[in-house]
Amino acid sequence: MTKSIGQILKQEHFTQKDIVQLLKSSKEDEKILFTKSSEIKLKYIGKYVYFRGLIEFSNLCKKDCLYCGIRAGNQNVNRYDIANEQILKAAKFAYDNKYGSLVLQSGERSDKIFVDRISELLKEIKSLSNNELGITISLGEQSEETYQKWFDCGAHRYLLRIESSNKELYQKIHPNNKDHSFEKRMSCLKNLQKIGYQTGTGVMIGLPFQTYEDLANDLLFMKEFDIDMVGMGPFIEHSETPLYQYKDQLMNLNDRFRLTLRMIAVLRIMMKDINIASATALQAIDPLGREKALRIGANIIMPNITPTAERANYLLYQNKPCIDEGADDCTNCMEARINMADGEIGYRQWGDSLHFGKRQQK
Template sequence: MSKKIEQILLQDQFSKDDIIRLLQSKDDEEKALFVKSSEIKLENIGKNVHFRGLVEFSNICKKDCLYCGIRAGNPKVDRYDIADDQILKAAKFAHEHNYGSMVLQGGERSDSAFVDRITNLLKEIKKLSNNELGITISIGEQSEETYKKWFDAGAHRYLLRVESSNPKLYSKIHPDNDEHSHQTRLKCLKSLQDIGYQTGTGVMIGLPFQTYEDLANDILFMKEFDIDMVGMGPFIEHDQTPLYEHKDGLMNLNDRFRLTLRMIAVLRIIMKDINIASATALQAIDPLGREKALKIGANIIMPNITPTQERANYLLYQNKPCIDEGADDCTNCMEARINMADGEIGYGQWGDSKHFKNRQNK
């Protein structure tokens, strides 16, 4: 007979079968899981929720990932690349509004002009904020030399989502070529850790071909890799991508949403002191999606401060929320959401991963 959820939640160590059982919980069992993850969040992280002002500065990408709306092979995308002065203006907004941190996110490129441009932007952001603004970057796979250059220029957190820890599943959602290699992704994550970044990863939940065992393995992978922060969200299909043909085989959006919340809850229980982002994609399914994630384990939220005119062109998935709001709207909205989720905004703080600090002290 399988263990009761209550029994599993009393444990300190969790097997893959335990994790699968938790991920499959429903109704009262799911409630018990969320109560436990909320308790662990309050004990280890507290009520503080940290802002990361998000600037999606370019949708030009050399990759052709089969799930992504801005993939290189999509001819219907209006490509853009925000000018440096606009990016710095957004950074100034984040600093003046006491965000504490910002995120530079864009399509993946690794040409020398791009690498130098990012290096310069990082230095300028540090300068205009008197070194007070924390910087996370998420610009894909790069050489160790590039990662080091960006680290030295002022970035201290890097998010590189593995999308799946299962190499076979990874190969089904990416083209079969050297440009899209699971091994390269893992090597990059290791490089980031070795250089000294707070290293983040994440997965998509509800992908075609994905199993509960895959998701349990994803959680065990993050624990084994000793990751500092996680950004993961529900897979939302985009009709201009090759994976769209598998839409009829997907679990419904609400089930993907609930499963994502359970993934966040289980991860919080297993990795008590990491940073977990409340993904925008949750709000694309449920208007209160981000608050629900904050209540049961997430502690990071990313108000979008990208200049409004370009937001509609950074569509990794469809029905993305907040694409017509300005940065001020987004800030006011996030404040209200965090209050509703019984959280407190950590204004002016970098909101570094406690796990990173503990890992450094080992």
């Protein structure tokens, strides 16, 4: 006998079958789901939304992921690598404008020059902000030694998306070689958690070959792994990637958008006190996409403070929004969006994962 959405939402724990039913909900059932997730967010997280100033400082990448517009094999990308002075200027902007934290993100490299450069940048950002700026980094798979080095230099949150917790699907969206190993990705996540990072992961929603069962298992994976923060968004195809050949097999963009909102809502109910980002890709589909995510469960938003001249060259997917805005424009826009979503901005606050704090006390 099929349970109602209301019956499922009264349960303490969800099965894979329960989650699939929640993810397939529509109309009135979806409203019930979103009402519940909004209540959970308000009770356990409150109205605060935290800024993470995003600096996409380089699109140089050694990886060749089949979905990504800046993959090493794409010869039609204008490659760039912003000078340290520009990165530090952006960090100073974040500090002066009362951001609590920033995110350093780039294509993936692990050479010594890159590792040492990040170490120095972390120390300089801590210095220029009087140790007040929180730092998240999202720089891909690295050795445990490198993760430890960056942690010691001041980074305390790390986002490494699993992309899919289904190994078979993971292998379909990455080249089949040692540089794109599912086991390596899992090992890196475990190392980050062991070192003491607030550990974040995430998945793409609406991938070719992906099923509702895959997505349900992704959420169960995040709960079992005891993740602290999540960044997940709709898959948006890029014409310069191998996966583009499957574009006609994808669910339409609006369906991917709605499914992403339901993923956020279900995860908020399952993991009540983690940080969940409102992804930029949502806005690529719906002009109010990020506000809608904030209303139903997300509590992190990432204004782009990358120097405007290079934003158009960091295209992981097409139709990326805000590529022609300055940092001031983006900040003002984010403030307006948060107010529209009935949120309050946590100025000068790191906005650390409450879940992480509780996990550390165990």
